[in-house]
Amino acid sequence: MKFEERLRDRDAWSIGDGCSAGRVLDLLSTKTVFLVVRECFYGTTRFDDFVARIGTSAPAVSRALKQLKAAGIVAPVLYREPGSRARDEYRLTEAGQDLLPVFLSLMQWGDTYLQEGRPPLSFVETDTGRPIRVRVTADAAPETMCDDIEIRVNPAWWRG
Amino acid sequence: MKFEERLRDRDAWSIGDGCSAGRVLDLLSTKTVFLVVRECFYGTTRFDDFVARIGTSAPAVSRALKQLKAAGIVAPVLYREPGSRARDEYRLTEAGQDLLPVFLSLMQWGDTYLQEGRPPLSFVETDTGRPIRVRVTADAAPETMCDDIEIRVNPAWWRG
DNA sequence: ATGCTGGATAACGCAAACGTTAGTTACAAT
DNA sequence: ATTGTAACTAACGTTTGCGTTATCCAGCAT
Numbered sequence: 001m002k003f004e005e006r007l008r009d010r011d012a013w014s015i016g017d018g019c020s021a022g023r024v025l026d027l028l029s030t031k032t033v034f035l036v037v038r039e040c041f042y043g044t045t046r047f048d049d050f051v052a053r054i055g056t057s058a059p060a061v062s063r064a065l066k067q068l069k070a071a072g073i074v075a076p077v078l079y080r081e082p083g084s085r086a087r088d089e090y091r092l093t094e095a096g097q098d099l100l101p102v103f104l105s106l107m108q109w110g111d112t113y114l115q116e117g118r119p120p121l122s123f124v125e126t127d128t129g130r131p132i133r134v135r136v137t138a139d140a141a142p143e144t145m146c147d148d149i150e151i152r153v154n155p156a157w158w159r160g
Numbered sequence: 161m162k163f164e165e166r167l168r169d170r171d172a173w174s175i176g177d178g179c180s181a182g183r184v185l186d187l188l189s190t191k192t193v194f195l196v197v198r199e200c201f202y203g204t205t206r207f208d209d210f211v212a213r214i215g216t217s218a219p220a221v222s223r224a225l226k227q228l229k230a231a232g233i234v235a236p237v238l239y240r241e242p243g244s245r246a247r248d249e250y251r252l253t254e255a256g257q258d259l260l261p262v263f264l265s266l267m268q269w270g271d272t273y274l275q276e277g278r279p280p281l282s283f284v285e286t287d288t289g290r291p292i293r294v295r296v297t298a299d300a301a302p303e304t305m306c307d308d309i310e311i312r313v314n315p316a317w318w319r320g
Numbered sequence: 321a322t323g324c325t326g327g328a329t330a331a332c333g334c335a336a337a338c339g340t341t342a343g344t345t346a347c348a349a350t
Numbered sequence: 351a352t353t354g355t356a357a358c359t360a361a362c363g364t365t366t367g368c369g370t371t372a373t374c375c376a377g378c379a380t
Binding site for chain 1: 161162163164166167169171173174175176177178179180182183184185186187189191194195198201202203206209212213215232244255258259260261262263264265266267268269270271272273274275279280281283284285286288290291292293294295296297298299301302303304306307309310311312313317318
């Protein structure tokens with residue numbers, strides 16, 4: 001990547017902590033926070049399910065959800081099981097859903113470089129079955145939304 | 161996102177720590193590590209420049225570079241300034257350059273949600289000037305490589 | 321040889337995040 | 351009213367990462 005003319009001398013300017021990437025990393029500061037977001041994309045909504053599926057402790061999830069609520073990435077939604085009291089479940093806000101490229105690009109890189117070519121899961125367009133990728137492009141390619149993505153499992157990983 | 165039929169019951173299976181996203185987060189574990197990668201994309205190669213431009217301490221950069229070297233994301237390259245001894249500079253490997261979607265998607269989200277619509281920097285295709293975006297798509301849109309991206313500054317942020 | 325300098329790291333105290341344990345809350349059941 | 355339970359959360363000791371300081375190391379200069 002090249003800087004435009006007046007930015008070439010990197011010692012002559014700074015945006016300091018104004019950098020968007022840096023700011024995001026202050027919100028998504030820990031691995032647990034990221035994994036909660038991942039589980040949200042996978043459809044997990046309830047506290048104990050986050051704990052079980054991430055394989056972490058309840059306080060870690062509690063702290064992560066607190067941060068994510070504060071950041072406007074997840075929002076609590078009341079629900080009521082018959083015969084139980086009302087509780088909160090946690091759902092991605094629009095801002096949260098817009099983290100999809102972050103999530104998928106991490107996944108994509110890991111699939112390429114950490115799985116020896118055998119990604120456990122793959123993501124395809126529900127309607128067409130075409131594989132989804134994250135692309136850096138200037139083209140106005142039609143973007144696939146969360147709701148139109150289906151997750152499939154690599155047979156090599158599948159043991160019912 | 162929906163799981164394919166046999167994955168619907170989330171309590172009946174688990175890929176545990178095989179998840180690519182989780183594995184990547186073990187490598188890119190800290191904010192400093194991410195920021196070093198960011199600086200690599202911005203063309204920074206030398207130890208002291210990382211320290212100055214990230215605004216962190218030398219040992220933090222040392223630790224981050226050690227991790228990134230071990231992960232194969234940056235590689236040391238010898239260089240020699242006239243009148244000085246040979247030293248290492250640090251450059252992204254191919255694997256490192258493939259983190260571009262991760263970096264840009266973080267930036268893009270931050271630009272949208274943490275900058276009140278005034279992103280400090282924007283990324284355009286060098287040849288055409290068209291703005292670059294990270295897209296989740298099944299379309300075979302042509303991808304723009306690192307080397308074809310130019311970084312421009314938002315006038316509101318510019319104070320030479 | 322001795323000192324000097326830029327590049328990088330070890331040592332160590334401090335702060336942040338983790339997991340274990342224990343406690344709290346808001347109900348349903350009896 | 352009392353007990354039971356699911357869903358959290360506070361308290362707290364341990365681990366991990368950070369920044370400050372001090373040190374090391376290689377090679378150029380004298």
